[in-house]
Amino acid sequence: MSDERVRIVEVGPRDGLQNEPGRVPATIKIELIERLADCGLPCVEATSFVSPKWVPQLADAEEVFRGIRQREGVRYPVLVPNEAGYRRARECGAEEIAIFAAASEAFSRKNINAGIAESLERFRPVMEQARADGVAVRGYVSTVLGCPYQGEVPVAEVVRVAAALHAMGCYEISLGDTIGAGTPRQARQMLEAVAAEVPMQALAAHFHDTRGQALANLYACLEAGVRVVDASVGGLGGCPYAPGASGNVATEDVVYMLEGCGLDSGVDLSALIETARWISGRLDREVGSRVGRAGSFDASPRAC
């Protein structure tokens, strides 16, 4: 596990900001997305075309997506919940989308008022249209290591949903521990079970740090061979002071770990730390990451 490339999918502007309390101006979101791309991140999930009724924080999806000065070679997927969302995304010029399903039947019903099978069916016309349009589709599986409603989630269910999304045409499946319940051994076993059905190269690891396990889980998954990691600048997505807070793992903590493990993400860590501090300041909160607060470590010899 070294001298290899890891691709980070930056989800802060979407998965992060959709959970931030308070409205963030579109201009700040646009600047955030542009700064992240400038840091060397190859893929920045820009926003979500869900109904503003569900997620008012991202009601400005059109304005944000149209406002981005897109950087050559960087991808800007957007989340879509259905055909209406797909059309809105395409009208803004989105060339890549993400769809989602839960591994927990109870979570699926609570979250989108439909069971897993029905939720997958709903995405079929979106997938057909995307194929016809040449639009790449990423798939998310949520609650892969635990559900706030049903408790344990059988690994077989995770495998089934991931394989279904892959079979439907998703080029990559992101396995999400939505509530940060998992630990490294569970994460690795879950990943390996999925990788028996879906090629490891088509899998991504997506951890929330609710119980502090995210980096350890990621490390276990990197050891098992995953090379795509979702992360959120500044750990956006959950207030670090609220009980049960569940921000995504912070991109700068991930990049720091990858660098130390000899894995190359192509991301400029200094620029990323600066971006984490900038967005945290704009949101009027402490930086939600350790590396963002402490800074990197300079291992070079110095005068004493």
Next chain:
Amino acid sequence: MSDERVRIVEVGPRDGLQNEPGRVPATIKIELIERLADCGLPCVEATSFVSPKWVPQLADAEEVFRGIRQREGVRYPVLVPNEAGYRRARECGAEEIAIFAAASEAFSRKNINAGIAESLERFRPVMEQARADGVAVRGYVSTVLGCPYQGEVPVAEVVRVAAALHAMGCYEISLGDTIGAGTPRQARQMLEAVAAEVPMQALAAHFHDTRGQALANLYACLEAGVRVVDASVGGLGGCPYAPGASGNVATEDVVYMLEGCGLDSGVDLSALIETARWISGRLDREVGSRVGRAGSFDASPRAC
């Protein structure tokens, strides 16, 4: 790596509180130590007999140590810096002590105004007296993955100092990433290099979470075979909001990870979380751990 026992050495009352700003009453320290032992922790480092001039936070070492209602089967080591400290510790009835040395020459000079070799020499009479008294001695090596003054610390130096402490009679050597600079691959490589000279059973992993890497580093070290882990309830030892904050890895985050990995620490996680919340309240600060804030995860089936 499962169905095995991991021994946690709780260092909160010493390594944690010695870095807390503000004076903590001895009665609170005593209650903390007693509560930790009641949680099932087999070893609680109680205090430090360094000069109050150096560490005013622990100037009440005598009062604290004498005040503890010791629990049968639990060990209460205390840190001692020299023969004077040893005598003070013994006068209070301490039956186990800990000594320390740095792996970084620059850190050793800045911290105790003596080079590594000289610092080891200073402990020889303490070790001789301890042997004569039948007092067990634990050894700490600090700055094993980086130094704030000299930057990189060669692994060979860590091996040399750890082996020296072991040869002097320390039954266990705790390898400390004092400034939280390391990442999992480095941690594992360092541990394995030391384990080539000192038996793995005589080694402990001691991480600070300055850059969020502590649990990932611990996991990597557990994979490499270490079965003793130092941790601090509530992540005591560094203000989580200050830049460069460097609390110890939180005991409850560690226990949560161990349980999920099928490793038994004998610690009651619920009682530990309660203790973390209690001491954080007494120190008038947020709980410095994720599990302390979010609580554990209940994987049992529930009605939906």
